[in-house]
Every structure is written in C-alpha cells, then in structure tokens.
Amino acid sequence: xxxxxFTRAFWADTTERAIKTCAQVGLGVIGADIFTSVGAKSAxxxxxxxxxxxxxxxxxxxxxxxxxxxxxxx
Numbered sequence: 001x002x003x004x005x006f007t008r009a010f011w012a013d014t015t016e017r018a019i020k021t022c023a024q025v026g027l028g029v030i031g032a033d034i035f036t037s038v039g040a041k042s043a044x045x046x047x048x049x050x051x052x053x054x055x056x057x058x059x060x061x062x063x064x065x066x067x068x069x070x071x072x073x074x
Contacts, residue, residue: 022050026043029043029046
C-alpha cells in the first residue's frame with residue numbers, strides 16, 4: 001500500500017464518502033419501503049454492505065489518483 005493510506009486527510013475523505021453512501025442507501029431503502037415491505041433487518045444489511053463497500057473501495061484506490069484524496073481520479 002501507499003503512505004497516503006495512513007494520512008489524516010485520506011481517512012477524513014474516506015469517512016465522508018462512507019457516511020454519504022450510508023445516507024444515500026438509507027434513503028433509498030426507506031423510499032423503497034413505501035412500495036414494498038423491505039423490513040428493518042434487510043434495510044440494515046443493505047446499508048451495512050454499501051457502507052463497508054465504500055470503505056473498501058477507498059482503501060483499494062489508495063495507490064492511484066490524487067494523492068490527497070481517496071478518489072480514483074486526479
């Protein structure tokens with residue numbers, strides 16, 4: 001891995017992305033529940049999987065893109 005993985009800026013960016021992903025999926029699941037019966041357990045699983053996926057994608061992209069960001073692009 002790269003040294004940027006151990007910077008405060010990287011983790012601030014990664015955390016922000018994960019929180020945004022969590023909120024987006026949460027709103028999507030709540031919106032879908034209006035038309036279907038999703039259930040709290042299924043909603044929690046969907047939110048958790050999306051949030052962990054966001055964290056893992058940021059970590060995986062640590063070696064590419066902008067060295068001051070968790071982004072894959074410069």
